[in-house]
Amino acid sequence: MKLARTLNFALLLALPVAVALFDVPLWATLCLLALLLLWRWLMTLTAISAPAKGPELVLDTISASHFVEKVRWCLDHLGVDYTENKSGGTLGAFFSGRTVPRLRCRTGLVETSIGNSAEILRYLWGRYAGERQQAAAFLQADARQLHLEQEIDRAGRDLQVWVYFHLLPHRELTLHAWGVNDPAVPSWQKLLLHLLFPLQRALIRRAFRITPERYTKAVQHLDQLLQQSENLLADGRRYLSGAAEPHYTDFAFGAINGLWLLPAGYGGGQAEHVLLVPARRPAAMNYDIVRWKEQFPLSVAFMQGLYRDHRRHVPGQP
Ligand SMILES: N[C@@H](CCC(=O)N[C@@H](CS)C(=O)NCC(=O)O)C(=O)O
Numbered sequence: 001m002k003l004a005r006t007l008n009f010a011l012l013l014a015l016p017v018a019v020a021l022f023d024v025p026l027w028a029t030l031c032l033l034a035l036l037l038l039w040r041w042l043m044t045l046t047a048i049s050a051p052a053k054g055p056e057l058v059l060d061t062i063s064a065s066h067f068v069e070k071v072r073w074c075l076d077h078l079g080v081d082y083t084e085n086k087s088g089g090t091l092g093a094f095f096s097g098r099t100v101p102r103l104r105c106r107t108g109l110v111e112t113s114i115g116n117s118a119e120i121l122r123y124l125w126g127r128y129a130g131e132r133q134q135a136a137a138f139l140q141a142d143a144r145q146l147h148l149e150q151e152i153d154r155a156g157r158d159l160q161v162w163v164y165f166h167l168l169p170h171r172e173l174t175l176h177a178w179g180v181n182d183p184a185v186p187s188w189q190k191l192l193l194h195l196l197f198p199l200q201r202a203l204i205r206r207a208f209r210i211t212p213e214r215y216t217k218a219v220q221h222l223d224q225l226l227q228q229s230e231n232l233l234a235d236g237r238r239y240l241s242g243a244a245e246p247h248y249t250d251f252a253f254g255a256i257n258g259l260w261l262l263p264a265g266y267g268g269g270q271a272e273h274v275l276l277v278p279a280r281r282p283a284a285m286n287y288d289i290v291r292w293k294e295q296f297p298l299s300v301a302f303m304q305g306l307y308r309d310h311r312r313h314v315p316g317q318p
Pocket of ligand 1: 062064065066067068088089090091092093094098099100101115116117118153
């Protein structure tokens with residue numbers, strides 16, 4: 001069905017070109033247009049009367065995304081089956097206006113799609129709290145935990161500035177992070193990423209306002225969040241959320257900061273083709289990472305422990 005829709009769309013686009021090239025008369029043009037629209041309508045009717053079969057939950061992702069890792073970790077911890085649909089970095093945002101993670105779920109006859117990691121987690125809690133009360137308990141949140149999540153998400157946006165400030169000057173490193181070496185990313189997208197790199201880089205610079213000033217501000221915000229977690233852990237807290245068991249905000253903290261810490265198990269097996277080993281990273285990036293590790297040892301140990309004890313083991317992962 002997806003292929004038929006794409007073909008129909010391509011033919012609709014090609015119609016004016018064909019009309020101009022072959023001097024098609026008006027009556028024939030109108031007939032062709034009516035046929036293409038009729039075909040499209042029939043596809044819509046078919047989709048309602050016989051919905052396409054497929055997995056109940058599909059998570060649209062890119063290989064290297066800390067917001068994706070936040071949702072992926074929660075899905076894995078919840079223990080529900082889902083399929084991951086991976087794209088090359090930046091293409092979806094700038095050409096179809098969607099961000100990742102995006103969760104697509106079958107709801108009745110239609111497919112519902114939810115963007116934004118926080119809203120996806122609210123859906124998962126609402127959907128599974130009843131039927132898997134114990135397993136889903138880590139997704140329940142009070143006002144304090146929701147506030148903590150907002151702070152972690154803000155750090156996630158600061159880390160986007162941080163990572164692009166360091167990587168964008170390096171074409172090969174950036175392309176690697178966007179998934180050109182990931183076998184799960186479709187080849188045509190890898191080709192597009194190579195061809196469109198200057199455009200994508202300019203769009204990213206504009207969208208995230210990547211400037212030295214913004215970078216300095218981002219690092220200050222990140223320091224503040226890490227200092228806050230350091231204080232909570234120094235007070236003897238086992239989990240940042242204050243709960244007795246790991247909570248989704250703990251996973252969110254580990255997932256978002258995992259972008260720089262890259263603890264063993266990061267990505268649950270889905271990010272290994274985009275990780276950047278220290279030897280390949282720009283020196284200034286390594287400098288920040290080493291400083292964070294030295295300055296915030298309790299937070300680092302907390303995240304490493306969280307990955308070791310609560311990230312589902314994936315064969316072949318360190
Ligand atoms: N607030 C959003 C942020 C999502 C976001 O910024 N995602 C980035 C990846 S980390 C994205 O979609 N980038 C565009 C793309 O690579 O297609 C969330 O929590 O999901």
